Amino acid sequence: MTKQELLKEIKNALQRDDDIAEDMELESIEEWDSLAALTLLSLYDQLFSVTFTMAEIGKCRKVSDLVALVGDKVS
Amino acid sequence: MIKFQKEDNYLVTGASSGIGRAIASKIIELGGSVIAVARREEKLNELGAVSEVIDLSAKVDDLSSWMLDLAKKHGKIKGLALSAGVQETVPLRATNLSKARQLFELNYFANLALAKGFCDKRVNAGRGSSMVFISSNAAISGMPGLVNYSASKGALDAAVRAMAAELARDGIRVNSVLPGFVRTEMTEKWGSMNGPTYFEEMDKKYPLGIGRPEQLSGVACFLLSDSAGWITGQNIVVDGGGSL
Ligand SMILES: NC(=O)c1ccc[n+]([C@@H]2O[C@H](COP(=O)([O-])OP(=O)(O)OC[C@H]3O[C@@H](n4cnc5c(N)ncnc54)[C@H](OP(=O)(O)O)[C@@H]3O)[C@@H](O)[C@H]2O)c1
Numbered sequence: 576m577t578k579q580e581l582l583k584e585i586k587n588a589l590q591r592d593d594d595i596a597e598d599m600e601l602e603s604i605e606e607w608d609s610l611a612a613l614t615l616l617s618l619y620d621q622l623f624s625v626t627f628t629m630a631e632i633g634k635c636r637k638v639s640d641l642v643a644l645v646g647d648k649v650s
Numbered sequence: 651m652i653k654f655q656k657e658d659n660y661l662v663t664g665a666s667s668g669i670g671r672a673i674a675s676k677i678i679e680l681g682g683s684v685i686a687v688a689r690r691e692e693k694l695n696e697l698g699a700v701s702e703v704i705d706l707s708a709k710v711d712d713l714s715s716w717m718l719d720l721a722k723k724h725g726k727i728k729g730l731a732l733s734a735g736v737q738e739t740v741p742l743r744a745t746n747l748s749k750a751r752q753l754f755e756l757n758y759f760a761n762l763a764l765a766k767g768f769c770d771k772r773v774n775a776g777r778g779s780s781m782v783f784i785s786s787n788a789a790i791s792g793m794p795g796l797v798n799y800s801a802s803k804g805a806l807d808a809a810v811r812a813m814a815a816e817l818a819r820d821g822i823r824v825n826s827v828l829p830g831f832v833r834t835e836m837t838e839k840w841g842s843m844n845g846p847t848y849f850e851e852m853d854k855k856y857p858l859g860i861g862r863p864e865q866l867s868g869v870a871c872f873l874l875s876d877s878a879g880w881i882t883g884q885n886i887v888v889d890g891g892g893s894l
Contacts, residue, residue: 588743613741
């Protein structure tokens, strides 16, 4: 999967109209909340068969941190 | 005081871990015989009962005839305690339908097939036989991320009432137990997902604290026993007051 495809997956998981960019702060994204974090856990499990903890997701500050979690799996 | 007879066979699924294992141990402690079912043989063998190693979700269509084979091999079965199950926390928006069906395959359809096998008079021990399904308090109280899991347990609870009505004429009782949060392998996984203070936080949500598997085994054995001879079709919540 390419980075652009992943960003689209994250955008859809957040049910967001506008695109997201790597440099965006998660706090500035209206749709980012605990249910969105839980959704991302499921998404990564389904896409890459990797299980992250809520604590690991909680440490992410920017969209790029979310991407970095699966950095070795995107091109 | 509940007592079982050595010649009374109880088939317990999920007997390799957690609640199922505690039920199997309790039946043995009370004098009964157990056919212990799960995938991990070495864990089952620790019980010192008869072990039957099977992946219940891989063989759903064969489970009813498998029960007939078991009855031929080990003798008729007096009771079922069906604890094998999986829990997945998946928000609705992330639901993948084929994974959702897989969860139902184990949590609902495998149990349905085992119940079908058990209602065969060549399998059950006749009047006084009984089934106990391990459901969840998630079937009666909504929690984010548990849409499909809750539905699988709600399906079981509804089936229990209909089965009880259908099988009463044969003297077979059917009930379910709805546990709240119990510390087992299943919840250890959630603990590592949710961070170090998770168990403490859950403990505070339960008036009597979170549960231990042994706090479910007594109720399951009671329901399997003749002491519960006039109880059928019930969904019994055992959750330390968690759903109050
Ligand atoms: N713990 C709780 O807080 C809680 C609360 C409410 C309801 N429940 C319900 O209680 C039941 C037992 O849960 P638990 O907490 O004791 O979980 P657990 O410790 O994870 O045990 C699950 C059992 O199911 C067996 N199992 C899983 N998949 C199987 C398969 N495909 N084929 C055969 N066996 C399978 C496992 O054995 P192998 O891995 O060896 O196959 C294991 O013995 C479940 O139905 C669960 O939904 C639990």
